Amino acid sequence: MNITLKRLVCLGCGFSYDEALGLPEHGIPPGTRWTDLPEDWVCPDCGTPKSQFEMVVIGYAEGGSPLAQNA
Amino acid sequence: MTQSFVLRANDRGHTVVRSEGSSAAYVAGHTPSNFVSRESSFNFHEYQSGRPGFGAIRVFGDETFHGAGCGYNMHAHHNFVICAFVLEGELTHINTAGRGTVDQLQQGDYYVFSAGSGGKHCELSIGPEDMHAIYLWLMPNKLYLPPTYHRAHFDIRTRRNRIVQLVGDGDGALPVPQDLRVSRLITDRPGAYTYTPRSAEYGTYLFVKEGQVRCGDVALGPRDSLGINGVDKIECDVADTTDVFFVETVMFDEARINAWEQEHGDHD
Ligand SMILES: [Fe+2]
Ligand SMILES: [Zn+2]
Numbered sequence: 001m002n003i004t005l006k007r008l009v010c011l012g013c014g015f016s017y018d019e020a021l022g023l024p025e026h027g028i029p030p031g032t033r034w035t036d037l038p039e040d041w042v043c044p045d046c047g048t049p050k051s052q053f054e055m056v057v058i059g060y061a062e063g064g065s066p067l068a069q070n071a
Numbered sequence: 072m073t074q075s076f077v078l079r080a081n082d083r084g085h086t087v088v089r090s091e092g093s094s095a096a097y098v099a100g101h102t103p104s105n106f107v108s109r110e111s112s113f114n115f116h117e118y119q120s121g122r123p124g125f126g127a128i129r130v131f132g133d134e135t136f137h138g139a140g141c142g143y144n145m146h147a148h149h150n151f152v153i154c155a156f157v158l159e160g161e162l163t164h165i166n167t168a169g170r171g172t173v174d175q176l177q178q179g180d181y182y183v184f185s186a187g188s189g190g191k192h193c194e195l196s197i198g199p200e201d202m203h204a205i206y207l208w209l210m211p212n213k214l215y216l217p218p219t220y221h222r223a224h225f226d227i228r229t230r231r232n233r234i235v236q237l238v239g240d241g242d243g244a245l246p247v248p249q250d251l252r253v254s255r256l257i258t259d260r261p262g263a264y265t266y267t268p269r270s271a272e273y274g275t276y277l278f279v280k281e282g283q284v285r286c287g288d289v290a291l292g293p294r295d296s297l298g299i300n301g302v303d304k305i306e307c308d309v310a311d312t313t314d315v316f317f318v319e320t321v322m323f324d325e326a327r328i329n330a331w332e333q334e335h336g337d338h339d
Contacts (some may be wrong), residue, residue: 014148014149054123063215
């Protein structure tokens with residue numbers, strides 16, 4: 001089954017969480033659903049709470065997704 | 072379909088952040104007289120009871136940096152496009168785009184900083200005078216673009232009584248990675264003006280910084296604003312000594328996002 005993975009942007013600083021990429025350096029493996037992140041999870045860059053992220057339908061710039069992975 | 076909203080000056084979020092305690096790392100300055108005051112048109116940080124934004128606009132706020140050395144210490148962003156329009160005082164802006172920039176902006180100066188794949192910035196008012204600017208944050212049209220910085224000057228004395236485009240794809244306007252235009256009108260006599268968005272599908276956010284504007288039966292005073300989409304043009308009567316910002320933005324409609332989710336087989 002083809003399940004779309006979501007992309008969410010922190011409204012405090014613009015940091016993005018991409019379900020496809022996860023945040024391996026923060027112990028979140030690729031493919032981890034937004035809904036599976038703990039409710040007290042906060043933006044690793046600015047501390048903004050999970051509730052203040054917004055789902056976006058914005059594609060990556062050329063060469064952008066590896067940058068998102070290493071952000 | 073025409074949709075609109077009116078936001079009165081008193082309905083906007085009002086926040087004061089002092090350079091003390093836990094916010095001292097964030098707000099620059101070393102005395103209790105150093106503080107940032109912020110009036111937000113849309114939800115931002117602790118203000119979350121208003122509108123979430125309009126089209127690609129996520130933040131539209133006036134900020135004043137009070138006291139010598141006040142502002143924001145160096146901090147990181149991604150993706151957001153941040154624009155500042157300096158109204159009073161002097162803003163020292165430092166960023167890490169490209170090889171980095173240290174810029175000083177005065178009344179009429181403005182910048183477009185696209186944080187993209189990771190740009191840091193610092194905003195300071197070094198002198199004792201208050202620094203007052205309008206800050207606009209936009210969603211970009213692509214994530215993780217290379218960070219960029221552009222700046223220009225709008226001469227408030229010689230460019231009066233016409234709508235001048237400052238940001239977007241017009242002649243002499245600063246480039247921005249989004250389908251969006253910012254224009255400004257300063258008057259020194261009353262007049263009738265028409266703002267024409269690219270098409271009725273665009274939304275326009277009209278903010279009265281100073282003076283009086285009447286659009287149809289809506290009268291707007293200082294710091295009142297109007298958001299409207301679904302119209303071919305916006306006709307307004309503008310009083311003497313008025314300063315108005317127009318932000319024309321692409322609209323992301325919910326239906327399109329839902330359709331996209333369906334198409335991609337998302338059944339969460
Ligand atoms: Fe910032
Ligand atoms: Zn953040």
